[in-house]
Amino acid sequence: MTDFAFYAILIIVNFKQKEERPDFQDRSGFKSIMSIEINRNNIKELIEKAMHSEEIKVYYQPKHDAINGKAVGAEALARWITRDGEIISPAKFIPPLEELGLIMPLDWYMLENVCKFLSGEIKNGRPVVTVSVNFSRLHTEEKDYTQKLCAMVNKYGVPHELIEIEITESALASDENNVISFVQEIRDAGFAASIDDFGSGLSSLNFVKDVPANVIKIDKSLLSGNCENEKERIVLESIFDFAHRLKLVTVAEGVETKEQLGFLRTCGCEIIQGFLFARPMPEEDFREALKNSENHSHQSEDILLTQPPATATQLLLDVVFKRYPLIIMSNLNRNSFYMMAYENFSTRSCPSTGVYTELIGHGAATMHPDDRKLFSDTFDIDDQLNSYKNGERTRTVVTRQLGDDGIYRRVETTNYYIKNPSADDVLAITLSRAIE
Ligand code: C2E
Ligand code: MG
Ligand code: MG
Numbered sequence: 353m354t355d356f357a358f359y360a361i362l363i364i365v366n367f368k369q370k371e372e373r374p375d376f377q378d379r380s381g382f383k384s385i386m387s388i389e390i391n392r393n394n395i396k397e398l399i400e401k402a403m404h405s406e407e408i409k410v411y412y413q414p415k416h417d418a419i420n421g422k423a424v425g426a427e428a429l430a431r432w433i434t435r436d437g438e439i440i441s442p443a444k445f446i447p448p449l450e451e452l453g454l455i456m457p458l459d460w461y462m463l464e465n466v467c468k469f470l471s472g473e474i475k476n477g478r479p480v481v482t483v484s485v486n487f488s489r490l491h492t493e494e495k496d497y498t499q500k501l502c503a504m505v506n507k508y509g510v511p512h513e514l515i516e517i518e519i520t521e522s523a524l525a526s527d528e529n530n531v532i533s534f535v536q537e538i539r540d541a542g543f544a545a546s547i548d549d550f551g552s553g554l555s556s557l558n559f560v561k562d563v564p565a566n567v568i569k570i571d572k573s574l575l576s577g578n579c580e581n582e583k584e585r586i587v588l589e590s591i592f593d594f595a596h597r598l599k600l601v602t603v604a605e606g607v608e609t610k611e612q613l614g615f616l617r618t619c620g621c622e623i624i625q626g627f628l629f630a631r632p633m634p635e636e637d638f639r640e641a642l643k644n645s646e647n648h649s650h651q652s653e654d655i656l657l658t659q660p661p662a663t664a665t666q667l668l669l670d671v672v673f674k675r676y677p678l679i680i681m682s683n684l685n686r687n688s689f690y691m692m693a694y695e696n697f698s699t700r701s702c703p704s705t706g707v708y709t710e711l712i713g714h715g716a717a718t719m720h721p722d723d724r725k726l727f728s729d730t731f732d733i734d735d736q737l738n739s740y741k742n743g744e745r746t747r748t749v750v751t752r753q754l755g756d757d758g759i760y761r762r763v764e765t766t767n768y769y770i771k772n773p774s775a776d777d778v779l780a781i782t783l784s785r786a787i788e
Contacts, residue, residue, distance in 0.1 A: 412638035467508035484516035512542035572606020680782040720752035
């Protein structure tokens with residue numbers, strides 16, 4: 353189980369909306385024409401020079417909690433600001449760089465600048481959030497990618513959970529096994545990984561389910577208008593359902609209207625990135641925005657008074673999950689269960705609802721061979737129902753369970769038996785946690 357990087361630092365937001373200056377407008381606001389002509393022959397040299405002279409800047413676009421509007425992260429986006437103040441959008445230079453296979457140095461440059469920024473903010477005691485950095489699919493072929501990533505982030509003393517790697521959906525078109533191991537290595541090193549622009553390409557859902565990313569970013573092209581078209585709503589609802597069942601955190605990109613936000617909330621979308629909340633902004637403005645959000649945190653509404661039942665339930669669940677990352681509710685009389693797991697507690701291969709005896713069979717298969725019988729006997733339905741009749745209200749077992757990482761851990765599983773108030777069924781609430 354890994355930390356939930358997105359929620360590592362929650363900051364109450366009250367962003368002053370600082371407008372990103374539109375492309376090709378200088379600092380005084382006067383329009384200027386693009387004075388640099390980029391072509392296949394000069395792009396390598398131009399970009400190298402621009403990086404060297406720090407004309408390529410990192411802009412930050414905050415990401416917000418869909419329910420309470422807090423800033424929970426930001427995306428780093430490249431902007432080329434020429435000496436005469438002209439801003440060149442990435443749309444002008446990223447696609448040709450990718451096409452020519454020259455994008456890699458730029459992505460590393462961006463990461464390094466994000467690390468410098470975060471490290472400075474941390475040293476000065478200023479608030480920080482997880483920042484995602486775009487890495488072109490070409491990096492999946494890069495040798496020693498993860499070592500290089502760790503070396504750079506460690507050089508600046510930035511905690512890994514403050515960095516998220518965004519890989520676009522089109523990357524999934526590359527060699528499947530390559531992409532899976534690429535993302536797995538990133539996750540194993542403690543970074544978050546997201547599938548960017550989901551829905552913009554043709555990747556198969558079947559493959560996406562195998563990519564061990566923990567975040568999925570839904571492409572803005574799926575949000576047309578105010579989400580009033582029924583068929584488009586169905587597509588979005590299905591995508592969110594699919595993502596949630598895979599236990600992926602969902603981010604909607606390009607959210608511009610309150611209506612879109614309202615619909616996305618009904619889909620259970622967790623995080624919003626878009627002009628509705630904030631535009632990409634230069635470092636100084638981003639720092640200011642985070643500072644303001646901290647200052648405003650005390651004046652925000654009291655969620656315990658404004659949304660008490662939902663908030664209280666969520667808080668309670670968060671706290672219980674801190675101790676028990678896996679909770680299962682089972683109906684012993686009906687042989688059914690519903691499972692809730694915190695983040696990706698090794699349940700990837702198990703459905704969240706279904707037949708209880710199959711769940712126990714699945715669980716037993718992940719146990720150490722010497723513990724399988726103990727596990728199956730402890731959770732035998734008839735035995736539990738008989739014991740319940742004889743007054744047993746709780747039972748605990750400790751077994752060694754194999755994690756997705758291939759390591760056995762001692763896991764304590766406790767069942768609490770309760771009667772369903774509206775029927776005769778006996779329900780078992782299972783709380784499970786690793787004890788080493
Ligand atoms: P992306 O990674 O999907 O980034 C989100 C894009 O959506 C950004 O465009 C952002 O400005 C834009 N956006 C955000 N909110 C809204 C909204 O509400 N409405 C609309 N219409 N647009 C919104 P941007 O900055 O022009 O970047 C375009 C693409 O260029 C990025 O798409 C990313 O794929 C690529 N890119 C940018 N920086 C880098 C980089 O450092 N490395 C790599 N490999 N690609 C980068
Ligand atoms: Mg992105
Ligand atoms: Mg995107």
